[in-house]
Amino acid sequence: MTDQIHRFIFDKYGIRGEMVKLSTSSQRMVQGHQYPLVINNLLKQAAAVNVLLATTLKFEGRISIQLQTEGSLKMLVVQTSHDLGYRGVAQYDKEIDYSGLSFKDITRNGQMCITIEPLKGKRYQGIVPLEGDNLAQSIEGYFKQSEQLKTKIWLYNDHHQVFGLMLQALPDMLDDDSFQHLVFLSTTLTEKECLTVDSETLLHRLFHQESINNLAVDPIEFSCGCSRTKMLDSLTLISDEEIEEIILEEGKLSMTCEFCLDSFAFSDMDIKQHRSLEGNSTEH
Numbered sequence: 001m002t003d004q005i006h007r008f009i010f011d012k013y014g015i016r017g018e019m020v021k022l023s024t025s026s027q028r029m030v031q032g033h034q035y036p037l038v039i040n041n042l043l044k045q046a047a048a049v050n051v052l053l054a055t056t057l058k059f060e061g062r063i064s065i066q067l068q069t070e071g072s073l074k075m076l077v078v079q080t081s082h083d084l085g086y087r088g089v090a091q092y093d094k095e096i097d098y099s100g101l102s103f104k105d106i107t108r109n110g111q112m113c114i115t116i117e118p119l120k121g122k123r124y125q126g127i128v129p130l131e132g133d134n135l136a137q138s139i140e141g142y143f144k145q146s147e148q149l150k151t152k153i154w155l156y157n158d159h160h161q162v163f164g165l166m167l168q169a170l171p172d173m174l175d176d177d178s179f180q181h182l183v184f185l186s187t188t189l190t191e192k193e194c195l196t197v198d199s200e201t202l203l204h205r206l207f208h209q210e211s212i213n214n215l216a217v218d219p220i221e222f223s224c225g226c227s228r229t230k231m232l233d234s235l236t237l238i239s240d241e242e243i244e245e246i247i248l249e250e251g252k253l254s255m256t257c258e259f260c261l262d263s264f265a266f267s268d269m270d271i272k273q274h275r276s277l278e279g280n281s282t283e284h
């Protein structure tokens, strides 16, 4: 099964929908991190919902969802680009036992920030308090508070995959009843069905009596975007003396990407070369 998203629209009602399933890419995102189960699940669901939102990007750039809380989940971020490559990472208190803890337990006094960053142009950011019993409810709350768009979201995951379904009113939505009607139909799906049945069959089961306009099916990938050059760029935050000291002690400077955990090693020569290139490029 490939990771993909189905986009569709109910022209008659003025409501759009999306269904996403992630497996390989979400496994890759959490690989090596050894997250507690509750955080592992939350990160996968955040990736699914971030991908659902990313399809609305009308320009080159990326959209991210970030949670920050005073609970044991310190920070969680997922970033998805216009070409539907995504990455995500969570930081959490490693000293506590997470068994039996829920979304609410680990996200005390939290806030959610959704940021849209075009490659060119102004970035947009919306911040709301983190409310609800789960991530789906929090995202619905975000749309209610900041975008005023009627939105309903379902998110489920198991060990192997994550499922997301979104219904969202367009500005020309016919009426509230039609939205409630589609929500009612969608609520008939069980979590087990969502995780075991393919998207085409699920969509047929739900909406075969509606006139549904299938817009596209797009593949989704894990894509970190880190590189040796970007890592070297980030070294500007460390002084020459500190770098020299590390290389003198260890023979090289090692850096690990906090998202994908790939590691990069740089020699004294690598760093000097990069800095001289950097110097040249800023002069011109």
Ligand SMILES: [Zn+2]
Pocket: 224, 225, 226, 257, 258, 259, 260, 261, 262
């Ligand atoms: Zn990386």
